[in-house]
Amino acid sequence: MMNAPADLRSASSCAGKALSADHPYNPVAIPPMPDYNGRILAYTATAVIIVTGVVQGAFPEWLLWLVAGALTWPHLAHLLTRRTFLRQSPRIRQKMLIFDCVVGGGFIGCIGLVAIPSVSVVLMLMFSCLIVGGIRQWLLGSGFLAAAAAAAVALIGPADNLQAPLLTSILAIFATGLYICVTAYYSHQQARALMLAKTQIQNQREQSIALSHKLSKYLSPQVWQSIFTGERDVRLETQRKKLAVFFSDIKGFTELSEEMEPEALTELLNHYFNEMSELALKYGGTIDKFVGDSIMVFFGDPTSRGQREDAFACVSMAIEMRKHMKIMRQKWRSQGIKTPLEIRMGISTGYTTVGNFGAENRMDYTIIGKEVNLASRLESLAEPGEILISYETFSLIKDKIMCRDKGEITVKGFGKPVPIYEVVDFRRDMGPNRSFLEHEHSGFAMYLDSDKITEKERESILAALEDAADRLRQEEDAS
Known part of the structure; x- marks a missing residue:
């Protein structure tokens, strides 16, 4: 006469499928109590109440015809909802439960509102409504049940005696208790399965997050974040953007590599890269790659604060790197490294092609263009501790940073000589009021x-x- 807890079963099934998709087994999947079995149990209990009530004279004999309907309807409902167009109807389980409430209300009216059997049917129906659809389903079911019961009573009239015989009452209470207990057991099992599934999904999520963070070590944080937030697709595509490009290397590193053991040299280089990477991220730079003792960073993609701010951030990073090298030299000297390592840097600003380059199964997020070549050339021309920048960069930062004209150079890919400048320092730090x-x-x-x-x-x-x-x-x- 009513539906089993369908929504809960459906949710449990979905969770099970989600887990099974990732794992060859699903240890938390519990077979749910089907609508078909739940309806058979409820209508069989109603049939027992009818037969007992007729035998004991509590119900009229013509109600025996309802026994055949009670035993047939679950199979017919299963056929209608699984084999006909009704299976595509939205919320079909809730609608079938409303129909069960109408049938139950009609049955209560037909038995003349005899107390305990009527209460038993109402309890089964209301219990199912609450499990399947919550308060809304319970209110709808109560309304249809009351309307159907009132209509049947109006046609047939109430029973002469509203008290049922003892055996009929006992069987009605037992049938109702059995239905509620069985349904509650399956509901508990499914709720438990959902909790276990939720825990397993949470563990999988934590493992995925941990794995993604490990993979992020191979990508610049800005690129990694744009991919995992869905802002950028992982496919072969590029675009033209105006970027500030930075190159640096260590003067004297080749000589040092001949003097030091490989393990000590690796430790020194990793320490250097770690310190410089933190400064690059501090100023919002996208770390492109490490090659030997060289670092390549660009500003303006995947996020940009504007051309002027990107160029200023790039040059500011270079100035702080130059200062930070003094601190690192002191530390290296205390470790017995006497070779005076100096950093030299080159910066160029202009339009480049940025995006994913490579093959479908192996991509590299990087930039290409003549501005990249210019930045590399400036870095190779710079003296130890010197920062050389292009004219385009100079024009964007000259109001905040003092620079010195270094003349012009000829660069492959540029039709005319390129003016270059040496970065001196922040204007705010020049003169007697400087902070360092x-x-x-x-x-x-x-x-x-x-x-x-x-x-x-x-x-x-x-x-x-x-x-x-x-x-x-x-x-x-x-x-």
């Missing part, structure tokens, strides 16, 4: 950036400087 000081000798190195020093660190630095000054004076007096 630097001084370096073979036995002494100092790098001071007062904007980054806290009050507590200031006291410690002053004490160290005073101690160093006193020692130098003592050695001078002794000599």
Whole structure:
């Protein structure tokens, strides 16, 4: 007379399929209680109530005709919902349950509102409505059941005695309890299966996230994020964009590689790349590749803050890299590396082709174009500790960064000589108000950036400087 918990079964089935798609087995899949079996159980219980009530004289004998209908309807409903056009009807389970409520209300009216059998039928129907469709289904089912019961009572009239015989009442209560217990058991099993499926899906999700983070080490964070958020498709495609392109390498690295063991050299290089990569990401650069001791970074893709800001961020990154090399040299010197490693850099701004290059099964997200060649050429021409930039870059940053004219160079791919400039420093840091000081000798190195020093660190630095000054004076007096 009513539907089994269909929505819960459907959700459990979907979760099971989702897991089975990724795994060869599904340990949490629980076979749900089908609508067909649930309806057979409910209508069989109703048939037992009818037969018992007729035998004990509580119901009129003509109700025995309903027994055949009660035993036949579950099979007919299964055929209609699985073999006919009704199977394509939306929310067919909810609609069939409404029909069951109408049938149940008609049955209650036919038995004349005899108390316990009527209550038993109502309990089975309302329990199913709540499980299948929640409060909305319960309200609809209650309305149709009450209307059908009222119509039947109006036609037939209430029973002379609303109290059913003891055996009829016991069987009605037992049948209702059996239906509710069986349905509740399957509902519990399916809810448990859903929780286990949710846990397994969550574990799979965490594993996928962990794997994606591992894979992200092979991509620039901006590119990785644009792919995993769906902003960019992984396919062979390129576009023309105006970018700021940066190249750098270490002067003296070749000589150092001949002096150091491969393991120590690898550790030094990885430390250098790690420090410089953090600075590139700090300023929003897209790290293209590492080649030997060289780094290639570009600004303006996949995200851009505008041509002027991209160029300024690129040059700002280069200036900070140059300053940071002084700190790294001090650390390397304390580790016994005496070769004075210097970084040299080149920056060019202009239109390049950016995107995925390669084959369908192996792609590389990079840039090509004459501006890339120009940046590489500027880097190779730069002196140790020098930053050379193209005229296009200079025109975008000259109001914030002091540069020095270095003349012109001839570059393959450019019809005319290319003006180049040397980056001196931020204009705000020029003159007596500059925030940093630097001084370096073979036995002494100092790098001071007062904007980054806290009050507590200031006291410690002053004490160290005073101690160093006193020692130098003592050695001078002794000599």
